[in-house]
Amino acid sequence: MTIDKLVAGQVVTLEILIGDSSFEFKTEVIGTNKGTGALVKPYIYNDTVVDFTQGSPQGLSFCLHCIDPVTNGRVVWKNVSVTVVNFKGIDYYAIDAKAFGKIAASSERREDGRVIVKKPGSALMEDGRRFSVSVLDISDSGISFIGNSFRVTIGDVVEVNFADKANDSDFSLAVKARIVRAETERRGVFYAGKILERDNKLLAYLCFKGLDKRKDTGLE
Numbered sequence: 220m221t222i223d224k225l226v227a228g229q230v231v232t233l234e235i236l237i238g239d240s241s242f243e244f245k246t247e248v249i250g251t252n253k254g255t256g257a258l259v260k261p262y263i264y265n266d267t268v269v270d271f272t273q274g275s276p277q278g279l280s281f282c283l284h285c286i287d288p289v290t291n292g293r294v295v296w297k298n299v300s301v302t303v304v305n306f307k308g309i310d311y312y313a314i315d316a317k318a319f320g321k322i323a324a325s326s327e328r329r330e331d332g333r334v335i336v337k338k339p340g341s342a343l344m345e346d347g348r349r350f351s352v353s354v355l356d357i358s359d360s361g362i363s364f365i366g367n368s369f370r371v372t373i374g375d376v377v378e379v380n381f382a383d384k385a386n387d388s389d390f391s392l393a394v395k396a397r398i399v400r401a402e403t404e405r406r407g408v409f410y411a412g413k414i415l416e417r418d419n420k421l422l423a424y425l426c427f428k429g430l431d432k433r434k435d436t437g438l439e
Contacts, residue, residue, distance in 0.1 A: 222286050222316050223251045231259060233301070233312070234282040235271060237429035241360060243420055245286075249311055255317030258306060258419065264423040267368075268310040270303045271426070279430075327364055333358040334428040339383050340381030341367060342410075353406075354381045359425055362396050363411045373398050379412070392420065416423035 225231065225248045235245040249258040261268040274386065283296045296316035301412040303311045342352045342364070350368040357363075362379055373376065375398045382391045396412025403409075414421075 220289075222283070222296055222299075225251050225257050225285065226288075227251075229285065229288075231257075232429065233259065233262075233314070234283040234284060234424055236280045236282065242422060242425050242429070244419075246312075249306075254315060257420070258304070258311040258313055261303065261310055261312045262419070263272075264419055268303060269423065269426075271301065281314075283316065327337065327423070333361070334425055336381065336383060338381045338383050339414050340364070340379060342368075343370075343378040343380065344371070345376055349363070352381075352410075354379060356426070357394070357421075358414075359417050359421065360414055361411060362394055362414060363409070365404075365407050366410055367407045371398060371401060371408070373401055376415065377412065383424070386423055386430050388423075388427060390420065390424045392424060428437075 227248055227250050228244055229248045231248060232245050234241055237413050246259045246262070250258065251257045263269065264272075271281075281299050281301045284297050285294055286292070287294050296314075299314050299316040302313050303310055305311075335356050336354045337356075338354050340352050340354045341349050343349045348368075348370070350366055351363040352366045355363045355365065364379060377396060378391065378396065379396060381392045382389070384390070385395055395415045397412055398412050398416055400411035401408055
């Protein structure tokens with residue numbers, strides 16, 4: 220399957236790789252053109268199309284995944300180029316690749332890359348109780364934090380709130396998670412939760428924190 224065989228309306232996943240972390244979001248094909256790849260709906264944050272290539276580190280790369288409608292097998296295009304183009308007054312991502320491949324889903328997907336947070340915040344219980352926490356790290360599927368409440372048990376749903384800055388942008392996040400681990404330690408209680416709802420703001424935060432990490436380690 221070549222990239223120009225994608226059809227309008229087909230759902231694809233764009234994967235953004237930054238160092239040891241990868242983040243992905245589902246999008247939709249608008250159209251294709253032989254020799255120039257495919258147009259897909261872009262990632263939008265704060266009503267603006269995010270151009271991941273602007274000011275990005277050299278280590279940033281992209282992969283495009285989809286299910287081949289003929290074989291039902293997973294297809295991945297590695298190291299695709301992603302540029303923002305305007306078509307009839309609307310911005311899209313133009314994605315191009317000269318190669319293609321078919322792989323098993325389990326062999327291509329990376330484990331979720333967590334970013335270090337280490338910021339104060341609060342956790343809101345479903346019954347309205349709120350307690351202070353220190354957020355340790357987060358990915359698009361999980362979050363861990365230290366709290367001072369011993370009344371939270373495995374299975375409880377909490378909303379973790381914290382603020383941070385990433386890639387010169389201010390973020391105020393509210394992340395809903397179901398507690399899957401709780402252990403007492405000297406600083407309080409360590410909690411790990413599975414994130415229940417992922418939104419564009421969380422994805423942007425994770426991507427921008429990944430860019431900051433690359434800059435801090437001099438890997439641009």
